[in-house]
Amino acid sequence: MHHTRSDDTDHRTALKRNVLSWSVFVAITPMILVSCIILYQYRISYHQRVNSHLEELINKHKQNIDTFLRERLGNIQDLARNFAFEQMSQEAFLQERLNILQRSYGPVFVDLGVINSKGVQVAYAGPFKLGHARYSDADWFQKVMENKSEYYKSDVFLGLRGVPHFIIAVKITSEGETWIVRATIDFVSFNTLVEKIRVGETGFAFILNKDGRFQTHAVHDVKPDKSPYSDFLNYNDEEKKHIHILERTDDSGNMNIYVAAFLKHGDWLLVYQQKASEAFFDYRRTVNVAVVIIMLGCLLILSTAILLSNKLVRLLARIDREKQMMNEQIVETGKLASIGELAAGIAHEINNPVAIMVGEAGWIEDLLEEEEFQASENLKEFRRSLKQIHIQGKRCKEITHKLLSFARKTGSRPQDINVNELMEELIALSAQRAKFSNVAIVTDFKDDIPSICVSQSELQQVFLNLINNALDAMEKDGGQIRISTKTEGNHVVVVVADNGPGIPSANLNRIFDPFFTSKPVGKGTGLGLSICYGIIKKMKGDIEVQSTTGAGTTFLVKIPLPED
Amino acid sequence: MESKQSQTVPWKQVQKGILKKQVTAMTEEGNIQASTRIKLLLVDDEEGFVNVIANRMSKRGIDATKALSGTDALKALRGQDFDVAVVDLKMQEMDGIELLRILKKMVPEMPVIMLTGHGSERAEEEGMEYGAFDYLTKPCELDELMQKIREALPRGR
Incomplete structure (x- = not known):
């Protein structure tokens, strides 16, 4: 029911929120959705790349390593096939062959040995003293002898x-005799093949055998973390033909990327390992930049939204205030109008009985x-009494006429009026009374005031009323009335200011209300100013009052100039 | 034509504006013609008003025929002629403007004075348009009404 200020504030706070x-x-x-999608797609494509x-x-x-191994095998196979066992059994010949191989391929071949079917090395060329060593118990020898294929790595x-x-x-069988070359x-030269694979700071490669043991130098302090390798080692033969990539977190909590390829027909595993943070460094950097941009965007959106909503709420508050003021004005105008209509009805009805009474x-x-x-004693008294009835009848008539003036919808015809001339006339009319009341009327008229098109009699009524009120106020002590005219925008402004006692602020809001009067009972009808108000409003003008108790009252009347 | 033209002869007032019972008029030749009482048709739906006005007028040489509505007024017109009519604007059955239009058709030469409420200017203008002689705002003094009646009568009456 009761609409309070705090209700409004609550409402606006909620709206703002x-x-x-x-x-x-x-x-x-x-923005976030699109960014996430783009980043996700970017991540996929970056990973793929x-x-x-x-x-x-x-x-x-x-391929390099496989080729290396295949070629070295080929070298030995050539040796075994091209030369007879007798030749190969001579250490000098074998040393010559070793020298040739070392000349061609560097220190890859460390030594050469020829072993008979009993596992006894019959000839040896190389830096170690391994002549006639027995390999019959050696793992590799047994494997070669068992092995159906002709070679073994x-x-x-x-x-x-x-x-x-x-x-x-390499196993050779000729003339019923089986022998082995x-x-x-050299581990070091083989190892170089793998050690060459270095990318960035954390990318390196190594080779593991079937049991997960290093076949190359253990690089850095990498312990072969079993989990990713054992996965690789468990692959079947078909899977071993492909290259596999895994991403795993190692024991120290680093995300690593593992790339594995099988060598030596699946016996060895070439593993490349790199920290994911390095492998995907560019991606990470892009993500970071994107996150910063998104954060900045969010900040910008947030601050803009706060700014706009504040602005909106302020605007709404202002509109509310204006609406409220307008409503109050409408209520005020409506009140005046309805009181006016009511009064007019009453006035009409009263006219008839009054006319009969006076009649x-x-x-x-x-x-x-x-x-x-004529002879009656009371004749004089009768006449006095009847005269009184006439006087009071006239007073009634004045009241009803004023009421009707206030209420009437259409006034006399508008005509072009020079405000200065009109004011001069009115001042002349009031001059006598002003003189008696010891009031000086001072004028300040601007010369170039355009004509306004309104009803002359109504305008006269307004200003006569204002001047009379001022004179009434200063009747006792005298004073000054200052009347000025000027043009302001598309209005003519007439100011009637007195330096009389002023209007108490409690009364100031009500002075345009009909029947409100501060004059003693019987002296004023309380309609003068409300009629003025009605007339000026009908002219689409405005009437304002300012008053300070003890300093005087100023009425400001604005009348619009004719359009066009 | 010229011989009929009359000269303005003011109604003589005796004691506070009351007319003599015998009204006199003077022709341009200066002959005093037989004085007659003025016949007035007074139309208003306020009986009290009509009565008191008729009474007071009879003391001033005017025979006022009272009509409380437009219909009454038209009935009265059938029986006799009137010198002037006073018609109230606001009546319940047939309003003053309507009656005025009918009167102006029936007896165009009879002047009609309208009684209006204050501020009903449009009605006043309308009345003048339809041929009313003049209008007075209610409540009016009898003297004002007498003055208007005097003005309305053809010169020589």
């Missing part, structure tokens, strides 16, 4: 010499003229 949250939601959600790059790298190295092992190495053994491949009084007066009443 809604506007803020919705605009932020609507603006930020799509990195992965295919690594795949290519590892594939190349796999061992894992890296320490063997008799106590140095990591691996061997290539064995070559030791009857006149009739009595007429009758008193007859001879029979």
